[in-house]
Amino acid sequence: MKKTIIVMPVANEEDTMGGILDEILALPYDNLYIYPVVDSYSKDRTEEIIREKASKSDKVRCIFYKESRGVISCYLEGFRRALEDGAEQILEMDGGGSHLPSEIPQFLQRMEEGYDCVWGSRFMEGGSMRQQPLYRRILSQGGTFLANLVLGTKLKDMTSGFEGFQRKVLESMNLDKFLSTGHMYQTEMRFYCRKLQTIEVPIHYVGTASSLKSSSVAEALRLLFKLKKNESRVMYQE
Numbered sequence: 001m002k003k004t005i006i007v008m009p010v011a012n013e014e015d016t017m018g019g020i021l022d023e024i025l026a027l028p029y030d031n032l033y034i035y036p037v038v039d040s041y042s043k044d045r046t047e048e049i050i051r052e053k054a055s056k057s058d059k060v061r062c063i064f065y066k067e068s069r070g071v072i073s074c075y076l077e078g079f080r081r082a083l084e085d086g087a088e089q090i091l092e093m094d095g096g097g098s099h100l101p102s103e104i105p106q107f108l109q110r111m112e113e114g115y116d117c118v119w120g121s122r123f124m125e126g127g128s129m130r131q132q133p134l135y136r137r138i139l140s141q142g143g144t145f146l147a148n149l150v151l152g153t154k155l156k157d158m159t160s161g162f163e164g165f166q167r168k169v170l171e172s173m174n175l176d177k178f179l180s181t182g183h184m185y186q187t188e189m190r191f192y193c194r195k196l197q198t199i200e201v202p203i204h205y206v207g208t209a210s211s212l213k214s215s216s217v218a219e220a221l222r223l224l225f226k227l228k229k230n231e232s233r234v235m236y237q238e
Helices: 017-025 046-056 071-084 101-112 134-151 167-171 185-192 214-224 227-234
Strands: 004-010 032-038 089-092 117-121 128-130 163-166 198-202 204-206
Touching: 004 017, 004 071, 004 101, 017 032, 017 046, 017 101, 032 046, 032 071, 071 089, 071 167, 089 101, 089 167, 101 117, 101 163, 101 198, 128 134, 134 185, 134 214, 163 167, 185 214, 185 227
Parallel strands: 004 032, 004 089, 117 198, 128 204
Antiparallel strands: 089 163, 117 163
């Protein structure tokens, strides 16, 4: 398997962090590494737990991003570090238990088959969304429908944060020019990658207690209509 780095922004996840890392480390891959990205928003023992794991395994590297402006900037910084460290494939997932480590193999398999991007989908056949209030499901599916309509994409899930990329995909982007700082990031990424060889795979999403502010929804709608104009700023010309 090609060198693969999992980028995982985390904050205040001391209850789940150790278990998640152990589950990933137990997978039967010699060339799979984990880069949890933590910032000053995290106030509990999350960073300490990661550093303890890193001291015992060269497969774990703790990244503290002091310039963080939120979870999306942590994702993008994780991508930069992964590229710097020679990752040939990059996997993005949540570190709080919403994404199951047991589903990582299907992403790796599809990337090894040559797909440029592999998108986790909660809404395709075989996928599911558990422990989430009905309004969150409606917002996620409604957002996917609207994004497909406006952007011309044809995906089952435009907002899932479980996804994989070949190195060349992220190298073709100016990561500093992304517009989104919140929930629209996943949609923005899928839009820029729409012309590549991509595939969706079913995932079982386990919800958390986090809430979605109305201001976040309004911001997502505002950005949705700016993505086409921003594409030329993000994608490097060949």
